[in-house]
Amino acid sequence: MSAHSTSLPSLVIVGNGMVAGRLLDELLERQNRDGAKHYEITVIGAEPHGSYNRIMLSSVLAKDTSVKAIVQKDHDWYQSKGIRFISGSPVTAIEREAKWVETACGQRVSYDELVLATGSRAARIPAENLDLNNIFLFRTIADTEGMMQVAAGASSAVVVGGGLLGLEAAYGLAKFGIKVTLVHRSGWLLNRQLDKQAGAMLKTVMQDMGIEFCLGDEIASFREQNGSVCGARLKSGRELRAELAVVATGITPNAELGLEHGLNGQRAIDVDDFMQSSAANISALGECIEHRGATFGLVDPLWRQAETLAARLVNRELVPFENQAIATKLKVSGVQVFSAGQVQEQAGQRAVVIEDKQARIYRKLIIDQGRIVGVVLFGDVRSGAHYFDLMQAGKNVSADLPQLIFGQEFAESPGDKELAA
Ligand SMILES: Cc1cc2nc3c(=O)[nH]c(=O)nc-3n(C[C@H](O)[C@H](O)[C@H](O)COP(=O)(O)OP(=O)(O)OC[C@H]3O[C@@H](n4cnc5c(N)ncnc54)[C@H](O)[C@@H]3O)c2cc1C
Numbered sequence: 001m002s003a004h005s006t007s008l009p010s011l012v013i014v015g016n017g018m019v020a021g022r023l024l025d026e027l028l029e030r031q032n033r034d035g036a037k038h039y040e041i042t043v044i045g046a047e048p049h050g051s052y053n054r055i056m057l058s059s060v061l062a063k064d065t066s067v068k069a070i071v072q073k074d075h076d077w078y079q080s081k082g083i084r085f086i087s088g089s090p091v092t093a094i095e096r097e098a099k100w101v102e103t104a105c106g107q108r109v110s111y112d113e114l115v116l117a118t119g120s121r122a123a124r125i126p127a128e129n130l131d132l133n134n135i136f137l138f139r140t141i142a143d144t145e146g147m148m149q150v151a152a153g154a155s156s157a158v159v160v161g162g163g164l165l166g167l168e169a170a171y172g173l174a175k176f177g178i179k180v181t182l183v184h185r186s187g188w189l190l191n192r193q194l195d196k197q198a199g200a201m202l203k204t205v206m207q208d209m210g211i212e213f214c215l216g217d218e219i220a221s222f223r224e225q226n227g228s229v230c231g232a233r234l235k236s237g238r239e240l241r242a243e244l245a246v247v248a249t250g251i252t253p254n255a256e257l258g259l260e261h262g263l264n265g266q267r268a269i270d271v272d273d274f275m276q277s278s279a280a281n282i283s284a285l286g287e288c289i290e291h292r293g294a295t296f297g298l299v300d301p302l303w304r305q306a307e308t309l310a311a312r313l314v315n316r317e318l319v320p321f322e323n324q325a326i327a328t329k330l331k332v333s334g335v336q337v338f339s340a341g342q343v344q345e346q347a348g349q350r351a352v353v354i355e356d357k358q359a360r361i362y363r364k365l366i367i368d369q370g371r372i373v374g375v376v377l378f379g380d381v382r383s384g385a386h387y388f389d390l391m392q393a394g395k396n397v398s399a400d401l402p403q404l405i406f407g408q409e410f411a412e413s414p415g416d417k418e419l420a421a
Pocket of ligand 1: 014015016017018019020044045046047054055056057058089090091092117118119120138139140165254257285286287288296297298299300302331
């Protein structure tokens with residue numbers, strides 16, 4: 001059993017992903033502010049790397065950046081900050097009575113405070129032969145490097161999932177000059193972020209990049225040749241060639257470690273407003289948690305969770321975490337998408353829309369009793385942040401409609417208002 005021979009309490013963080021990295025920053029900032037160390041910190045991560053910017057894996061795949069450039073905390077960083085870092089070995093057991101965790105290698109580490117930041121993994125699909133070689137779930141540096149290696153020698157690929165991640169994967173693979181077909185269950189792309197019209201525009205733009213689409217369809221099975229994928233059969237009966245497949249249909253929280261050791265939770269580890277789990281001295285944050293029934297898939301709320309937890313652990317301050325609406329963007333060069341709140345208007349709500357099919361510009365504001373409750377922008381997203389602020393503030397924009405749909409400037413300049421009217 002390893003423990004620090006010091007009088008400071010021991011803080012063990014399990015998981016070394018994006019939110020763990022942010023939590024360390026928050027803890028160190030408070031430590032610097034106070035001029036005193038509060039904990040002996042140990043971080044245990046399943047991946048061999050230090051904390052890296054997972055978001056940028058799409059850009060690594062698209063060859064716009066490198067793995068090296070996205071590692072935010074390398075092994076030396078932990079050492080320089082006096083943080084013990086155990087990498088490449090997942091924690092497999094928690095002993096709550098005696099307060100220690102054990103890694104897959106059998107290493108035990110004692111804790112006074114334990115933080116679970118185990119994130120999530122790519123969801124599996126119920127397709128036959130999903131475990132063939134060269135079928136990737138898009139989540140880690142290892143997945144991305146594997147995809148790039150296969151893509152370099154392949155001529156065709158199938159991407160499953162027409163959400164943000166699937167589209168970014170398709171775009172990245174298309175840059176290898178291979179034929180990419182994206183299969184999506186819904187009738188239009190980004191169906192959670194865009195309405196049908198904007199989704200159709202997105203499809204046209206991405207078709208121009210050489211990507212093909214099979215919408216309203218699903219993978220029934222993958223075909224095998226010498227242990228590797230060589231194609232896919234769709235539920236519609238259509239056959240696709242594929243020497244490489246990427247599955248990006250959603251995420252599953254890595255909550256088993258917590259739930260199997262008695263923490264409360266349904267889909268993920270249940271935490272209160274202060275990131276406290278149902279067990280004393282065990283906190284959790286990031287994509288492995290559920291908070292008031294909600295789970296997470298984007299980093300914005302995770303940063304606020306890290307602030308809340310650091311404030312409680314270091315300063316004993318109780319700053320409640322509040323889940324808020326977030327805006328989404330797509331990281332595909334040349335494609336501008338902005339979406340927040342509702343995507344589809346409901347009975348009694350007003351939709352203010354402009355569409356220029358030729359210029360491939362589409363804008364929609366959904367208004368409920370004078371307030372913005374949804375924003376869908378395609379092609380020109382310049383006023384996205386402004387609409388989002390108005391939505392968050394719950395401001396009544398009735399007086400600025402319909403001019404507001406032309407952008408912030410039109411709603412604010414009387415001259416332009418006349419033109420637009
Ligand atoms: C390709 C890609 C693009 C993305 N793009 C965006 C974007 O544009 N915008 C956005 O907001 N979000 C994006 N995301 C989502 C974002 O990356 C996640 O929201 C964020 O990484 C979640 O942080 P986390 O720390 O909770 O989980 P993770 O970053 O997944 O980290 C969890 C870590 O815990 C480790 N772990 C799991 N179990 C154990 C265990 N038992 N013991 C030890 N370690 C363990 C895992 O190996 C992993 O390293 C993207 C994700 C991907 C994959």
